[in-house]
Amino acid sequence: MGRKPAAAAAAAAAADNESFAATMPADLLAAADCGGVHGHSLFFDALVQLIPPRFYLQADDEDRPWYQGLSKAAKAAMKAQSRANLKAARRARLDPSAPPSSTLDLLKKSVADQAAEEEEDEKKSEGESEKSGDEASSGDEEDDEIEEDGEDEDEEGMQVVPSAAVSEDRSVTYEELRERLHRRIAELRGNRCTRPEFLNKPKKEKGKKPKGKNAKNGKDEGKKRKRADGAEDDDGKGGKKSKQAEEKPDIMYANVFVDPKDARRKKKRRIKNKKKALEQAKRMQEAKKDPEKASKIAWDTARRRAAGEKVHDDPKLIKESLKKDQKRQQKASAQWKDRQKTVDKQRQEKQKTRTENIRERAHQKKMRKIEKREKKLMRPGFEGRKDGYVNEYYSTQAKPYIREYKIKEIVDPDIKGPCCSEAMWRVLEIGMLFKQFDELSIRIVQQT
Amino acid sequence: MRHPKSGGRGRRGRGPRIPAAVLRKQQAVAPSVDQVTGAKIPKSFVFSRGKIPSTLRHLQQDLRKVMLPYTALNLKEKKRNNLKDFLNVSGPLGVTHFMILSNPKSLPHLRMAKTPQGPTYTFQIEAYALAADIANSQKRPRCPPGIFKNSPLVVLSGFTGHGEPFKSLIQYFQYMVPAIDPNTVKLATCQRVLLLKYDKEKGVIDFRHYSIKLQPVGVSRRIRKLMQNNQVPDLRDLKDVSDYVTKAGYGSESEVDDEAATVSLVSDVDKLNRASRKSAVRLQEIGPRMTMRLVKVESGLCSGDVLYPEPVKGKQTDEETGEEADESAESADGSEDELEDGSEDEMEDEE
Numbered sequence: 133m134g135r136k137p138a139a140a141a142a143a144a145a146a147a148d149n150e151s152f153a154a155t156m157p158a159d160l161l162a163a164a165d166c167g168g169v170h171g172h173s174l175f176f177d178a179l180v181q182l183i184p185p186r187f188y189l190q191a192d193d194e195d196r197p198w199y200q201g202l203s204k205a206a207k208a209a210m211k212a213q214s215r216a217n218l219k220a221a222r223r224a225r226l227d228p229s230a231p232p233s234s235t236l237d238l239l240k241k242s243v244a245d246q247a248a249e250e251e252e253d254e255k256k257s258e259g260e261s262e263k264s265g266d267e268a269s270s271g272d273e274e275d276d277e278i279e280e281d282g283e284d285e286d287e288e289g290m291q292v293v294p295s296a297a298v299s300e301d302r303s304v305t306y307e308e309l310r311e312r313l314h315r316r317i318a319e320l321r322g323n324r325c326t327r328p329e330f331l332n333k334p335k336k337e338k339g340k341k342p343k344g345k346n347a348k349n350g351k352d353e354g355k356k357r358k359r360a361d362g363a364e365d366d367d368g369k370g371g372k373k374s375k376q377a378e379e380k381p382d383i384m385y386a387n388v389f390v391d392p393k394d395a396r397r398k399k400k401r402r403i404k405n406k407k408k409a410l411e412q413a414k415r416m417q418e419a420k421k422d423p424e425k426a427s428k429i430a431w432d433t434a435r436r437r438a439a440g441e442k443v444h445d446d447p448k449l450i451k452e453s454l455k456k457d458q459k460r461q462q463k464a465s466a467q468w469k470d471r472q473k474t475v476d477k478q479r480q481e482k483q484k485t486r487t488e489n490i491r492e493r494a495h496q497k498k499m500r501k502i503e504k505r506e507k508k509l510m511r512p513g514f515e516g517r518k519d520g521y522v523n524e525y526y527s528t529q530a531k532p533y534i535r536e537y538k539i540k541e542i543v544d545p546d547i548k549g550p551c552c553s554e555a556m557w558r559v560l561e562i563g564m565l566f567k568q569f570d571e572l573s574i575r576i577v578q579q580t
Numbered sequence: 581m582r583h584p585k586s587g588g589r590g591r592r593g594r595g596p597r598i599p600a601a602v603l604r605k606q607q608a609v610a611p612s613v614d615q616v617t618g619a620k621i622p623k624s625f626v627f628s629r630g631k632i633p634s635t636l637r638h639l640q641q642d643l644r645k646v647m648l649p650y651t652a653l654n655l656k657e658k659k660r661n662n663l664k665d666f667l668n669v670s671g672p673l674g675v676t677h678f679m680i681l682s683n684p685k686s687l688p689h690l691r692m693a694k695t696p697q698g699p700t701y702t703f704q705i706e707a708y709a710l711a712a713d714i715a716n717s718q719k720r721p722r723c724p725p726g727i728f729k730n731s732p733l734v735v736l737s738g739f740t741g742h743g744e745p746f747k748s749l750i751q752y753f754q755y756m757v758p759a760i761d762p763n764t765v766k767l768a769t770c771q772r773v774l775l776l777k778y779d780k781e782k783g784v785i786d787f788r789h790y791s792i793k794l795q796p797v798g799v800s801r802r803i804r805k806l807m808q809n810n811q812v813p814d815l816r817d818l819k820d821v822s823d824y825v826t827k828a829g830y831g832s833e834s835e836v837d838d839e840a841a842t843v844s845l846v847s848d849v850d851k852l853n854r855a856s857r858k859s860a861v862r863l864q865e866i867g868p869r870m871t872m873r874l875v876k877v878e879s880g881l882c883s884g885d886v887l888y889p890e891p892v893k894g895k896q897t898d899e900e901t902g903e904e905a906d907e908s909a910e911s912a913d914g915s916e917d918e919l920e921d922g923s924e925d926e927m928e929d930e931e
């Protein structure tokens with residue numbers, strides 16, 4: 133594309149062609165000599181021709197698909213598409229009859245294609261306004277491309293040549309999508325509960341508005357229901373003798389599942405408000421006293437029971453169940469209190485042990501410090517810190533031992549070796565002398 | 581070096597290894613709620629009260645097979661079991677229907693009831709035929725292996741327009757089998773039909789049980805047999821296989837079907853019956869055949885007020901309530917034979 137050596141041959145071949153003539157850049161430059169906008173545009177065209185289309189035209193976003201985030205099917209589809217693109221491009225490149233397109237031609241072609249596609253897309257988007265899937269993304273894609281390329285003058289989003297094929301594929305999926313949408317709508321419509329008596333009773337705060345709506349729809353829904361009933365009665369095999377009278381067909385089939393919400397409502401198992409149910413049951417019992425209504429009520433309840441619904445019409449049973457509920461509640465509350473108590477107790481105990489441990493630890497720390505301090509003074513032969521004078525010790529505690537000549541008891545046990553008793557006696561005598569001297573001095577002072 | 585067995589690989593530290601057969605059985609418990617429709621699956625007990633002759637015992641077994649798979653096939657009852665015992669068991673197991681056979685005064689009766697408080701319909705069986713008898717009477721009795729794996733389809737005919745009690749009977753029969761959704765049901769699972777027809781003149785209900793066979797229409801017999809048997813046919817005397825395929829065979833008399841019996845299938849049923857092709861529906865009778873007459877409807881489980889036949893309206897309300905009270909008192913105890921006799925006598929007197 134735009135290869136210079138082949139350009140001459142290309143020019144010759146393209147001379148026969150209609151609109152997209154692959155003009156050489158030199159020709160364009162020559163033509164650009166005419167002044168004015170046209171001249172300028174020709175000049176720029178010449179420049180564009182010089183650039184290979186691979187670099188000039190934005191094709192990266194599509195040619196490099198992002199495989200990572202797609203599902204398996206999507207990945208396969210993208211791969212197939214890229215392969216198809218490659219094939220078509222190769223064929224177009226090597227096609228002898230088709231004009232060898234230069235950058236300019238491709239650009240112009242892409243512009244034309246883009247315009248055509250946009251028209252198509254507009255048509256499709258009208259029909260698919262609900263579906264926001266592919267179409268929005270494709271629209272976005274195109275929009276993005278348009279915005280990216282918007283800065284370049286008179287250029288718009290570029291689409292690879294086989295864009296026609298892509299759009300055809302896309303059109304198939306649009307049909308499919310529409311189908312799918314209609315099916316989904318039908319399904320949702322079928323699931324909707326249409327019977328007014330089974331719709332939730334409006335709460336008192338919400339006022340009378342919903343009631344009005346129900347009354348209005350009641351008739352219509354009733355009709356719809358009948359038709360649905362008629363349709364229900366079809367056999368599973370798909371349409372055997374389905375042309376029955378819609379009201380009261382003579383051949384009836386087993387229970388056919390129609391409406392999950394409806395079925396669920398009919399077969400509610402647990403009474404929500406037992407007190408209310410009790411009152412209702414009592415009322416029903418009163419009504420049963422009336423002989424005409426009694427049989428009707430009886431048959432009605434029998435029918436509903438046969439159909440699988442739970443009819444709570446015995447007030448005795450409801451009372452029992454109420455009592456059971458109460459008992460259960462009491463038991464539960466008792467258990468709860470119990471549990472709370474044990475939790476508290478455990479917490480207290482834990483706290484106690486914790487404080488104990490902390491105090492113990494602090495105490496130990498103090499003792500350790502004291503010990504460390506005293507260790508220095510607890511030399512053998514000394515009794516640690518000076519508590520008082522040695523005399524006093526002698527006079528108070530050691531004297532009885534001294535009188536009886538029991539030195540060994542006074543000696544500090546830390547002195548580990550044998551001690552000289554002679555030396556000990558000398559020390560003792562000196563100490564006692566001091567003591568006597570003190571007493572003497574006191575008597576002398578008193579006398580004078 | 582010893583490698584651990586593959587069986588023990590999944591059960592690290594969970595106790596002794598359970599053999600595969602037991603595991604399979606444990607896992608094959610019938611579910612209580614249908615996965616597809618979300619509705620509760622009705623289960624049933626078929627049992628008998630009092631002494632019944634051996635043919636009735638066979639009928640009981642046949643009825644159990646009709647109600648498969650949601651029934652207890654090997655239910656064992658003892659003489660000392662009351663109805664109350666069955667009721668107590670049915671709660672946790674999720675059993676919703678009872679079918680009780682009895683033989684008061686040598687007349688076989690079948691009671692169909694709905695647990696736990698449901699109505700009871702008492703039928704007198706006027707005539708019955710066992711499944712074995714029917715199979716013996718057929719030239720080619722058919723019982724393919726998988727037909728009891730799914731519930732039968734119930735078809736009722738002639739019940740409409742007669743008011744009570746038949747209106748409630750319709751509901752009862754319709755809810756005796758699990759619900760099916762015609763949009764999503766697999767056609768291959770619809771293999772049996774239970775037909776109940778009410779005959780207005782005689783006042784009896786016919787009970788019939790068929791198996792469904794689908795045959796593709798427009799396929800010659802030879803090709804059909806070929807596809808079914810998967811065996812190579814004998815082509816000794818033929819020159820070309822086209823001779824085999826295009827030979828006009830005799831059409832069997834049953835192949836002349838009217839249009840009504842052919843359906844076009846919605847989906848593939850099996851190899852022969854493909855979607856959007858026409859198939860003929862053939863019913864072959866299996867299972868018991870009964871002719872029953874409704875004699876009594878009670879509002880409770882073999883107890884409660886008698887709703888049908890309508891109690892006679894006396895001149896004074898006291899009389900009426902007295903009568904009703906008598907009847908309900910008598911019918912309250914449903915497990916004795918004598919009272920059945922008593923009530924039956926009453927019914928006959930009234931008739």
